Amino acid sequence: MGVPQLDRAQREVYKRLVRTAVASREASTEAGLEETLLELINIRVSQLNGCAACLATHVPAARKAGVPQDRLDLLPAWRDIDEFGEPERAALRLAETLTRLDSVGEREAATAAAAEHFDEDQLSALEWSIVLINAFNRVSIASDHRVRFED
Template sequence: MTTNDTAYVPAPVQRISLPEQAGDFYRRMVDLDRAARAGIDPLLAELVRIHASAINGCAFCLDMHTTDARKLGEQEHRLHTLPAWREAPWYTARERAALALTEAVTLVTDGHVPDAVYDEAAKQFEQQELAQLIALIIAINSWNRIAIASRMSPAPKQA
């Protein structure tokens, strides 16, 4: 039996296009996203987006934000170890606080946002920056839900 290791599984058919069917909502989401990331370091924003998207299982957003992180100069080893950030030595205290807060907000039903997680983030970020970080986490979780519910799929990559 011969197999073709380069063949991709077909992408799921997109269920609905929110830009077409809920255009006003979608445009406001784009505006919300722009407002949410204001004042946040772009590379930190991408790490947060990637981490939330991995937790939520959103392939579309993972593909987009890892691509964007690479364009900003993020190193491959950091992208590969992001799911195990607690064990990897190359994340800063600020990044660790942001990633822990991302997990707590994304998995809010698992104990809400513990005081220790919030307090550590508050040590690392000024109040306005912390508020923007929370807004960014909320925005990416919303985007993940939009992409997953409508079955947005990343385009296959050429080898």
């Protein structure tokens, strides 16, 4: 018996997850969050989770949204790169702490730091984006989704 493809085995559940992600992206856009920031978050969370399938989706999406390749290359070292501004740093810190499920104190500090740069609607939209990319990472990893390279 092979690995179940969760997106196929429980199709309706997966469709609802996709609909939730679409609603989250719409809420993020309505809240004024930039697509470049959302894609940086998607990539960073996928890096932490080791989800190749999601990286194969979101790295090209980030490029299409206008994220320069050098920023993508250096994203794992965002703390040490001056080119990442304070709002990006706050969002990336929040993404990392919600992905790793750090201590309550660190999550509270990351949320407080993000709240200095984002209003309540933006902050909740960021958190939903983080939660959902984590869910998609786990579906892809559990389903053993493979990246296909073009020759």
